[in-house]
Amino acid sequence: MLLSIAVAASASQARADQNGIRTVLLPSPSSPLVTIRLVFQVGAADDEPGKEGIAALTAAMLGEGGTAKRTWSEVLDALYPMAADINFYGDKDAFVFMGTVHHDNLDAFANLLAEQILTPRFSDDDFTRLRQDALDAITKTLRGNDDEDLGKQALGTLLYPNHPYGYPTLGTVAGLSAITLDDVKGFYAHTFTRDRLIVGVSGGYPKGFPDRYAARFANLPVGKPRSPLPPSPAPQGKQLLFVQKSAHGDAISMGHAIGVTRSDDDFYPLAVAASYLGEHRTFNGVLMLNMRQKRGLNYGDYAYVENFIQDGWTTFPLPNISRREQHFEVWLRPVPPKSAGFAIREAIYETDKLIREGIPAAGFEATRAFLLNYVNLWAQDGSRRLGYAIDGLLYGKDVLAELKARLPTMTKDDVDRAVRKHLSTANLSIAVVGDKVKALADALVAGKPTPIVYDTKDTPADVLEEDQTIERYPLDVSASRLKIVSASSLFEK
Amino acid sequence: MTAQAKAFPFPTTEKTLPNGLRVFVVEYDSPGLVAYYSVVRTGSRNEVEPGKSGFAHFFEHMMFRGTQQYPTSKYNAEIKAMGADSNAFTSDDMTVYHILAGTSALPTIVTIEADRFQHLEYAEAEFQKEARAVLGEYNKGASDPLQPMVEALCDHAFQVHTYKHTTIGFLRDIEDMPSQFAYSRQFFDRYYRPDNVILLVVGDVKPGTVLPLVEKTYGAWTAGPSRPSVPVEPPQTHEQRTTVPWKGASLPMLLAGYHIPAFSPTAVDSAALEVLAELVFAERSPLYKRLVLDEQKVEHIDGSAERHVDPNLFTILARIKKDGDVPYVEKVVEDEIARVAAQGTDAKTLSEVVARTRYAFAGHLSTADKVALVGAEFLALTGNLSSIDETFATLAQVSVADIKRVAAQYFTPQNRTVVVLEPEK
Numbered sequence: 001m002l003l004s005i006a007v008a009a010s011a012s013q014a015r016a017d018q019n020g021i022r023t024v025l026l027p028s029p030s031s032p033l034v035t036i037r038l039v040f041q042v043g044a045a046d047d048e049p050g051k052e053g054i055a056a057l058t059a060a061m062l063g064e065g066g067t068a069k070r071t072w073s074e075v076l077d078a079l080y081p082m083a084a085d086i087n088f089y090g091d092k093d094a095f096v097f098m099g100t101v102h103h104d105n106l107d108a109f110a111n112l113l114a115e116q117i118l119t120p121r122f123s124d125d126d127f128t129r130l131r132q133d134a135l136d137a138i139t140k141t142l143r144g145n146d147d148e149d150l151g152k153q154a155l156g157t158l159l160y161p162n163h164p165y166g167y168p169t170l171g172t173v174a175g176l177s178a179i180t181l182d183d184v185k186g187f188y189a190h191t192f193t194r195d196r197l198i199v200g201v202s203g204g205y206p207k208g209f210p211d212r213y214a215a216r217f218a219n220l221p222v223g224k225p226r227s228p229l230p231p232s233p234a235p236q237g238k239q240l241l242f243v244q245k246s247a248h249g250d251a252i253s254m255g256h257a258i259g260v261t262r263s264d265d266d267f268y269p270l271a272v273a274a275s276y277l278g279e280h281r282t283f284n285g286v287l288m289l290n291m292r293q294k295r296g297l298n299y300g301d302y303a304y305v306e307n308f309i310q311d312g313w314t315t316f317p318l319p320n321i322s323r324r325e326q327h328f329e330v331w332l333r334p335v336p337p338k339s340a341g342f343a344i345r346e347a348i349y350e351t352d353k354l355i356r357e358g359i360p361a362a363g364f365e366a367t368r369a370f371l372l373n374y375v376n377l378w379a380q381d382g383s384r385r386l387g388y389a390i391d392g393l394l395y396g397k398d399v400l401a402e403l404k405a406r407l408p409t410m411t412k413d414d415v416d417r418a419v420r421k422h423l424s425t426a427n428l429s430i431a432v433v434g435d436k437v438k439a440l441a442d443a444l445v446a447g448k449p450t451p452i453v454y455d456t457k458d459t460p461a462d463v464l465e466e467d468q469t470i471e472r473y474p475l476d477v478s479a480s481r482l483k484i485v486s487a488s489s490l491f492e493k
Numbered sequence: 494m495t496a497q498a499k500a501f502p503f504p505t506t507e508k509t510l511p512n513g514l515r516v517f518v519v520e521y522d523s524p525g526l527v528a529y530y531s532v533v534r535t536g537s538r539n540e541v542e543p544g545k546s547g548f549a550h551f552f553e554h555m556m557f558r559g560t561q562q563y564p565t566s567k568y569n570a571e572i573k574a575m576g577a578d579s580n581a582f583t584s585d586d587m588t589v590y591h592i593l594a595g596t597s598a599l600p601t602i603v604t605i606e607a608d609r610f611q612h613l614e615y616a617e618a619e620f621q622k623e624a625r626a627v628l629g630e631y632n633k634g635a636s637d638p639l640q641p642m643v644e645a646l647c648d649h650a651f652q653v654h655t656y657k658h659t660t661i662g663f664l665r666d667i668e669d670m671p672s673q674f675a676y677s678r679q680f681f682d683r684y685y686r687p688d689n690v691i692l693l694v695v696g697d698v699k700p701g702t703v704l705p706l707v708e709k710t711y712g713a714w715t716a717g718p719s720r721p722s723v724p725v726e727p728p729q730t731h732e733q734r735t736t737v738p739w740k741g742a743s744l745p746m747l748l749a750g751y752h753i754p755a756f757s758p759t760a761v762d763s764a765a766l767e768v769l770a771e772l773v774f775a776e777r778s779p780l781y782k783r784l785v786l787d788e789q790k791v792e793h794i795d796g797s798a799e800r801h802v803d804p805n806l807f808t809i810l811a812r813i814k815k816d817g818d819v820p821y822v823e824k825v826v827e828d829e830i831a832r833v834a835a836q837g838t839d840a841k842t843l844s845e846v847v848a849r850t851r852y853a854f855a856g857h858l859s860t861a862d863k864v865a866l867v868g869a870e871f872l873a874l875t876g877n878l879s880s881i882d883e884t885f886a887t888l889a890q891v892s893v894a895d896i897k898r899v900a901a902q903y904f905t906p907q908n909r910t911v912v913v914l915e916p917e918k
Contacts, residue, residue, distance in 0.1 A: 030522075032855070033856060033859060072786065073777075073782050073786055076776045076777040076782075077777050079777075080775070080776075080777045080845060080849055081845050081848060081849060082849075082852070083848070083849045083850075083851075083852030083853040083856060084856075100856060100859075101856075102852055102855065102856060105852075125786070125789075128789065129785075129786065129789050132789070132814065133792055136744055136792055136814065139742060140742045140743050140744045140916075141742075141743070141744070143741070143742040144638075144739070144741040144742030144743045144916070145636065145637055145638055145742075145743055146636055146637060147636035148633065148636070150636075245741050246740035246741045247635075247636060248631075248632040248635040248636070249629070249632035249633070249635070251636070281580070282578075282579075283557065283569055283572070283579075284569050284570075284572070284573045289569075292626050292629070293565070293622065293626075294622065295622065296621070296622035296623065296624070296625030296626055296629075297625070297629065298626065298629035298632075298633075299626055299629035299630040299632075299633050300629075315578050315580070316578075333629060333633050334629060334632040334633050334635075334636075335629065335632075336628075336629075336632070366570065366573050366574065367573075369573070369574055369576070370573045370574065370576045371576065372576060373575060373576020373577070373594065373595055373598075374576035374577075374578070375576075376525070376526070376576070376595065377526075377576070377578050377593055380523070380526070380860040380861075380862065381859040381860050382859070383859075455625075455671070456618070456621035456622055456624070456625060456671050457617075457618060457621060458616075458617065458618035458621070459618065459622075460618070487741065487742065488742065
């Protein structure tokens with residue numbers, strides 16, 4: 001049975017019959033473009049122990065591998081004249097396969113995408129290529145070409161030890177090395193099932209298309225209920241992980257797990273608090289103003305109350321990476337090593353101030369006004385609107401609609417209460433990627449001051465005075481909670 | 494979609510103010526939203542004085558440091574109140590300031606933008622702090638080996654033209670930026686003038702609303718001193734080749750650049766080089782399939798003829814799986830371009846490339862902001878939006894003979910610069 005739910009971008013979502021394939025539709029008859037998003041509730045959380053990376057590798061075999069009828073090379077030939085691409089990406093709990101195409105080419109594109117998902121080729125050639133790409137992405141690109149992402153992934157290992165969220169979605173070296181093509185075939189058969197699928201279609205599609213299209217996936221088997229996530233580890237105070245590698249600056253990520261997602265009422269005041277501290281890639285957050293603008297510490301400083309991946313070159317979050325558990329995170333872009341200790345302390349100092357004193361009334365009002373308008377920019381085109389609508393179905397709440405509905409009546413007290421309940425710096429995990437990090441690690445554990453080093457003049461007196469407090473701000477981290485590792489040792493298993 | 498359809502089909506109104514400021518209003522179906530772009534036709538290409546590389550980009554940062562009427566905190570508060578997505582970027586040829594917000598914010602946007610473009614004012618202390626944010630931006634990019642590779646490519650491929658340095662600039666110049674306060678005022682005086690800036694307003698707006706606001710707020714802006722010319726690069730006479738060592742993990746990489754002419758919307762060579770990039774390097778090309786799919790020696794390869802104001806480079810980048818395969822990959826790429834120079838391609842493939850480029854462009858114009866971004870690039874390069882349709886008209890005229898000619902003419906050893914990334918063993 002198929003159940004279609006036509007939604008407006010701001011409408012609340014309904015859940016389909018569990019025996020059916022859920023579909024989400026966003027018709028826009030005047031648009032020449034159509035987007036299809038096939039979201040599977042499959043992600044790294046479904047990896048089998050010892051086979052870490054199998055979900056992402058299986059997704060790659062669907063998204064960048066051949067079909068029963070065509071090699072991947074022939075798929076590329078077929079896609080080329082359509083000016084379309086099959087894109088896929090994923091995270092811990094979901095993968096999406098998608099594309100946007102001119103309606104002239106909709107049937108051909110949709111057929112090809114369905115072929116990819118329903119009749120994967122699972123060839124040895126594709127398997128060898130895609131597994132090697134995943135291994136190179138971890139051992140070469142992540143470890144050596146992107147310190148900011150390395151810092152974020154290192155933080156993930158701290159937040160989620162012995163938990164399927166605790167390694168890159170791509171997997172681990174040992175896990176990927178152990179996976180066979182037969183493993184992938186087996187994983188596909190029992191996880192890429194129709195009960196985990198949502199078919200989303202937006203744009204200028206012809207009448208009846210979504211139902212016809214969703215029906216093509218009715219032959220996918222029904223899977224077993226998904227395993228619940230293991231419990232998050234109990235907090236044990238601050239912990240520090242220093243990742244040693246050649247680097248110009250120190251890339252810093254810190255955070256802790258929170259028991260709140262978009263499904264929960266407390267998520268929304270927390271989102272206001274995070275935006276006040278530092279909305280992604282904007283200039284108005286407290287962290288950005290105090291760390292970059294006043295002190296010239298680095299390029300940017302932001303805060304989040306859920307996993308955030310930037311959508312391409314935009315400022316906005318990637319949709320369809322919903323998670324069953326989320327975390328609070330502060331991201332400091334690389335700082336000069338001589339001031340890294342100060343930067344870590346300043347981020348904690350600002351977060352503590354928010355928790356202790358609450359959000360200032362003026363800051364609350366400005367942030368609320370900002371978000372009421374800013375959320376209108378998160379879903380500017382049909383593809384992103386569709387992504388949000390699908391996430392709304394998964395969380396039971398559409399974050400755009402919820403923010404618009406809740407912000408007008410939200411109070412400063414709502415934010416302060418949620419912050420005090422869910423945020424704490426006592427149990428922060430802190431990951432630092434940099435060169436020669438031992439001296440910094442020793443200074444922080446010993447509780448020694450870590451002053452900022454200015455090579456600029458005329459820093460205002462009030463800033464210099466506050467610096468005195470920040471450089472001595474208590475960290476309370478014990479030597480037993482400090483680890484220094486080389487980048488080359490991360491994500492081995 | 495027909496081949497005759499306009500590539501840029503939106504109603505467009507153009508007006509030039511008496512002071513030389515040009516304004517383009519593009520009506521686009523984005524209910525309640527407007528994208529406001531200020532295009533400065535100055536980029537790192539204009540950094541002609543020694544020791545000043547990276548200054549156009551640095552100055553982009555300074556434009557957020559306030560005026561008397563709107564100090565930084567007040568400017569930021571206005572942006573925050575309108576819930577705008579506001580930022581800027583700099584490239585070789587342009588500096589672009591963009592605000593995306595609700596249409597009701599338009600009068601405020603015009604007011605604050607007109608104010609900072611005419612009355613920017615900042616103290617030296619703020620200037621110095623911002624210089625260190627720029628160093629932070631350099632450090633952010635420094636963990637990506639492409640940053641030193643592109644630096645080396647530009648440095649070796651150009652001798653006198655300012656394309657010799659990247660947009661972010663040489664590290665030594667970035668480190669010296671805090672001492673360049675006086676020069677920053679000169680830079681503003683020189684380049685932030687009405688005859689060097691174009692406004693582009695795209696979205697749920699009407700020219701009758703936008704133009705009076707612009708005339709009122711920008712009308713008193715005056716022309717400035719003459720601007721220095723950019724040196725002309727002489728033809729390259731022999732191959733340039735260098736290696737970039739890399740501490741830590743990385744795939745080995747190959748980056749090659751071949752000198753090509755400046756972009757022109759009506760020049761067949763510009764269009765033919767863009768078609769050649771697709772023919773040789775797209776995922777369905779024989780080269781991609783050989784190196785990435787069949788032999789599996791390369792993780793990623795691409796080639797592009799980026800549009801520039803002055804003659805620049807056709808660049809080729811390959812991430813290679815094994816160190817020992819770098820010379821092999823370079824040879825296979827060279828042979829494939831030589832094959833296209835000798836044999837060309839068939840008419841069907843050529844027409845598919847042109848059709849794909851058209852469809853992809855149409856598909857890209859899916860939001861007011863994306864339309865404005867595309868428009869801003871063409872305005873910076875050519876000074877008008879009609880150049881978009883001209884570009885696609887030229888593209889449709891490219892023949893197999895043109896492809897063979899540009900492949901033979903520009904892809905010669907003496908015309909290229911090769912940079913190889915060598916990760917430590």
